[in-house]
Amino acid sequence: xxxxxxxxxxxxAAAWAGLATRPARxxxxxSAFRFGQLVxxxxxxxxxxxxxxxxLAIRNRTSIDVELEARPVSLGGDDLHxxxxxxxxxxxxxxxxxxxxxxxxxxxxxxxxxxxIDSAEGTTDGAFDRSVRRLMQALFPPPAPGFEIVPGDHVxxxxxxxxxxxxxxxxxxxxxxxVMRDGRMMVAYIQNDLGGAFARDDFGIHRFxxxxxxxxxxxxxxxxxxxxxxxxxxxxxxxxxVHVPFIMRRRRWRPDDGATPVDE
Numbered sequence: 194x195x196x197x198x199x200x201x202x203x204x205x206a207a208a209w210a211g212l213a214t215r216p217a218r219x220x221x222x223x224s225a226f227r228f229g230q231l232v233x234x235x236x237x238x239x240x241x242x243x244x245x246x247x248x249l250a251i252r253n254r255t256s257i258d259v260e261l262e263a264r265p266v267s268l269g270g271d272d273l274h275x276x277x278x279x280x281x282x283x284x285x286x287x288x289x290x291x292x293x294x295x296x297x298x299x300x301x302x303x304x305x306x307x308x309x310i311d312s313a314e315g316t317t318d319g320a321f322d323r324s325v326r327r328l329m330q331a332l333f334p335p336p337a338p339g340f341e342i343v344p345g346d347h348v349x350x351x352x353x354x355x356x357x358x359x360x361x362x363x364x365x366x367x368x369x370x371x372v373m374r375d376g377r378m379m380v381a382y383i384q385n386d387l388g389g390a391f392a393r394d395d396f397g398i399h400r401f402x403x404x405x406x407x408x409x410x411x412x413x414x415x416x417x418x419x420x421x422x423x424x425x426x427x428x429x430x431x432x433x434x435v436h437v438p439f440i441m442r443r444r445r446w447r448p449d450d451g452a453t454p455v456d457e
Contacts, residue, residue, distance in 0.1 A: 226251070226426070227260040229276035231308070232267050234287025234324070239313040242400075243388035244280060247418045250391075254419060255353065257426070268294035273301055278425045282388050284313040286320035289331050299332050302372075302379045307425035312384040317366050325382060329372060340382060343369040349378060352423040354416040361414045362389030362401050381421060390414035 228244045231237065244263040252259040266272055266279060268290050273279075279301070290298070302308060314321045329339050343349065349369070350356045359369040363385045372380035390411045392400040403410040 225258040225260040226278070226422070227276050228263040229266040229272070229279045230263040231279050231281040232265050233281060233290065233328075234283055234285065236283045236285040236287070236313075236321070237281070239282055239284045240386075240388035240392040242393050243282075243391040246391035246393060247388075250415050251419055251422055254415075255423070257422070268297050273297055274306070277306055278422060279306060279308045280311065281308060282311040282313055283321045283324070284315075284319075287324045289324070289327055295331055302332075303374070306379070307421075308380045309387075309421055310380065310382040311361070311387045312382075313386045313389055314384075315363060315365070315386065317384050322384065329380070333372065338373065340370040340372060340380075343371040343378065343381070347371075347378070349381070349420055349424045352420045352427065354420055356413065356416055356420060359383045359385060359387070359417050360390075360403075360406070360410050361385035361387035361417070362403050364405060364410065378424070383417075385414075387414055387418060391418075 228248065230244060245261045248259040248261040248263075251257055252261075263280070264272065264276060266276070289295075298308075310325055312319075312321050312325070316322070326340070333339055345357060345368075350358075358364075358367055361383060366384040370382040371378040386401075389401045390403055391414070394400050399411070403414070406413070
């Protein structure tokens with residue numbers, strides 16, 4: 194039986210409670226949102242505290258119910274479809290999965306799943322980057338389209354906050370790359386170490402400075418992950434009507450707009 198994207202996400206995520214009446218929600222009642230952290234290679238968790246902190250930001254700034262502990266996901270296991278949102282991070286080379294595992298990931302993405310790839314390398318042309326590009330070529334061999342630059346007017350930049358580019362701990366790459374199918378982005382690739390902006394030590398202190406923009410840049414990284422999650426969860430975006438009430442309130446928001454972070 195062929196599953197539609199809506200049906201797949203409804204089954205995979207079991208939906209989120211109270212969505213019909215709460216504007217930051219996306220699907221119907223069910224369990225909490227939980228990151229699926231893709232296990233590929235030896236450096237699959239370079240920022241061990243980042244996803245929990247991302248979850249706190251999402252919980253505190255939206256009405257999405259978030260399970261804070263990420264679920265490690267293996268392409269060879271049965272848990273791939275338990276989250277509509279997969280997160281792949283790394284800072285070193287990794288081996289391309291076997292064809293059976295590639296097919297599992299291909300089906301996940303094709304039927305509605307969303308994958309964010311977050312490079313912690315600190316460079317735009319390192320070993321992790323080369324592995325990511327080999328992975329995409331293996332997943333979607335030519336002539337199927339691969340990565341393309343996500344334009345600045347894409348809905349992912351306005352799904353909750355109005356943003357201009359995908360900042361993280363760094364600002365070395367000016368654009369996000371993505372894999373698109375039928376107008377939907379199913380893979381987003383950010384090379385600015387998004388997780389590094391969230392990582393904290395055992396005392397709750399940020400492990401890394403954000404360069405070059407400091408705390409204002411960290412705030413923009415927080416807004417970026419929220420936008421990415423909102424994009425993944427909302428199924429039927431109309432680009433000219435995305436969260437209009439929120440956009441009207443946030444149209445003048447900037448990192449120095451006086452907004453107080455509530456994700457401590």
